[in-house]
Amino acid sequence: MRLLRGTALFLAAMFAQWWWNTHLSYWGAAPQILFTLTIVVAARRGPVAAMLVGYVWGLYADSLRADLFGADALLYALAGYAAGMVRRQMDLRAVGPLVATVFLFSLAYSLFLGVLGQIFLKSFVWVGTIPFLASPFLNAGVAVAGALAWDLGDS
Amino acid sequence: MQRETRIAHYVVGVLTTLSLVLLSMPLSSPVRSFKTCASYIFDPLAFEGERGYQRLAQAPSRARELLSADIENRRLGEELRRLSWLKSSVESLSIENERLRRGLGLKTPPGRHPVWAHVMERDPLHWYASVAVDAGDDRGLSLNDPVLALSGESVVAVGRVVEVRERSSTVMLLTDQRSAAAAYLSSGTLEGLVQGQDAPHLRMNYINTEARIVPDDAVYTSPTSATFPPDVMIGRVARVYPRDPFLAFQAVEVSPALDSAALQEVLILRARAPSSQAAYPSAAGAGRAPAAVAKEAAAPLVPRRRRAPAAADETDASGAAAKTAVPAGTEAPDADAPEPAPEFTPEEAPQ
Numbered sequence: 037m038r039l040l041r042g043t044a045l046f047l048a049a050m051f052a053q054w055w056w057n058t059h060l061s062y063w064g065a066a067p068q069i070l071f072t073l074t075i076v077v078a079a080r081r082g083p084v085a086a087m088l089v090g091y092v093w094g095l096y097a098d099s100l101r102a103d104l105f106g107a108d109a110l111l112y113a114l115a116g117y118a119a120g121m122v123r124r125q126m127d128l129r130a131v132g133p134l135v136a137t138v139f140l141f142s143l144a145y146s147l148f149l150g151v152l153g154q155i156f157l158k159s160f161v162w163v164g165t166i167p168f169l170a171s172p173f174l175n176a177g178v179a180v181a182g183a184l185a186w187d188l189g190d191s
Numbered sequence: 192m193q194r195e196t197r198i199a200h201y202v203v204g205v206l207t208t209l210s211l212v213l214l215s216m217p218l219s220s221p222v223r224s225f226k227t228c229a230s231y232i233f234d235p236l237a238f239e240g241e242r243g244y245q246r247l248a249q250a251p252s253r254a255r256e257l258l259s260a261d262i263e264n265r266r267l268g269e270e271l272r273r274l275s276w277l278k279s280s281v282e283s284l285s286i287e288n289e290r291l292r293r294g295l296g297l298k299t300p301p302g303r304h305p306v307w308a309h310v311m312e313r314d315p316l317h318w319y320a321s322v323a324v325d326a327g328d329d330r331g332l333s334l335n336d337p338v339l340a341l342s343g344e345s346v347v348a349v350g351r352v353v354e355v356r357e358r359s360s361t362v363m364l365l366t367d368q369r370s371a372a373a374a375y376l377s378s379g380t381l382e383g384l385v386q387g388q389d390a391p392h393l394r395m396n397y398i399n400t401e402a403r404i405v406p407d408d409a410v411y412t413s414p415t416s417a418t419f420p421p422d423v424m425i426g427r428v429a430r431v432y433p434r435d436p437f438l439a440f441q442a443v444e445v446s447p448a449l450d451s452a453a454l455q456e457v458l459i460l461r462a463r464a465p466s467s468q469a470a471y472p473s474a475a476g477a478g479r480a481p482a483a484v485a486k487e488a489a490a491p492l493v494p495r496r497r498r499a500p501a502a503a504d505e506t507d508a509s510g511a512a513a514k515t516a517v518p519a520g521t522e523a524p525d526a527d528a529p530e531p532a533p534e535f536t537p538e539e540a541p542q
Contacts, residue, residue: 051240059244083199091206098213106213113206120199156214 041189046089049073050096057100063166067174070097071145074112075119075138076182079128083120090116104161107152114148115141131180138179142172290341290456300420303460306330310454311359319366319389321350324457327358331461337419338362339458340449347448348372348412348423349457360459364451365393365425373413374425378405382413385425385445391452392429393445400441404431410445420460424448 053069060066070093078086094109101108119128119137126133146168153161163171290307299305308326326332336352350370354361363370370387374395383398395410408428414421429446 055240055244058241082195084195084202087199087202087206091210094210104214106210110207110210110214113203113210117199117203152214 050093054100064164065167065170065174067178068142068171069178071112071115072138072175072178073182074116075141076179076186078116078119079123079134080186083117086116086120087113103157104153107149111145111148115145131183134179134183135176138175139172142175146171299460302462306332306459306461308457308459310457319364319391319451321361321363321367322454324360324362325358326459327356327360329358331463332360332459333461333463335418336462337460339423340454340456342449345424345448346458348419348425349449349454351418352459362457366390366447366451372419372425373416374410375413376404376428377409377411382415385410391450393426393447394442395445396440396442398441398443400439402441404428404441404443
């Protein structure tokens, strides 16, 4: 039952990511739900689970884009790993540290994506100003909602 | 904790390596194949999700369309029922209009006024004897008023009024055994007496023994008839009965022009004014100026063909009437008599 629920949530998160990007994206700004949830998983379950889940979600995100196949998988896995490491230094179960982590990691994601583009495509992949500025806030909101939902599910 | 950290290091190393391999590979055929495989795995989610989303997004509009269609369906249903009723009403009015139009074209005998009535009752035990009609004293009917009916374009004799009630009357049909009417054959203008048999057919007696009767000859009411106007079709000769050596006349079987079983409406030529003229206007006078009605009433039903022989009349078979029909050997009508009025029998006119 737990596995079934986990699988359903796993697929639901992928669907939510696609649906939001497709229908609720304004000026290119949309929350990176899978990326944020990878961090939430790392905060609750540790880095290994977060990296595995994030890697698959990353491949899914890569399949939806035309360039840099593997970049999202790498960045999601690294985000899970880094969040797992941060988890050892601070309590990411609390909302404040989680929001701060997500906020910073979101900014880092955009920058690392550009760097990967510079390395492998010879051009900096810029997500856009508005998405770059808006995504951290949107991701923070998703993180709060995800954490609350996780807590409700556990209780 | 150390173990988990170690595993995490291994995992991140492996995944990073894999990712870098994927990133370092140009988007050549292997990468595209892998991406295609990934798309095959993940795209159904997006595809089905899009379909589901579209369905959800269209649900309000579809519900609205469904409600609109339901409302439209109800409205059209009511419209259809109304039109169906209207159609039947128009058909009924059309039939009535045709009947009244033909009725307006009739010329009635002096002092007679046509009254249309519906057959409302039959006696199953006396199917060929009589019918009840929905006109009575209130519409000016009186005893022995002639009763006609339309058969196609022709007016045919049906019977006469034998009982008058306030709002209905009883019509004794020609097929009643007690009924009789003076008639003549169109081929030779031979006079005779048509009598009912309580059967679908009639019998015409008192035809001259020397006469040559043509089969399918038309039979008309005679001017000698005291009840019917002259030259109204009764029927056709169906067959000639074998001659009886003990009788001084011939007899033929007459097939009525209108089967009494098919009788639905009748035209009664009333002689007096109805007790409630306004409530039941006659067909000829409906919606017309009184002067026009009076003028038409003054016009003859048919031109006078010949002088009516004295003492020629119908009688009941019961012998209640004092006068008898034209006996055998009665003077034949004029051979050069004018044709009957076209309003009655345009195609049945005697030669």
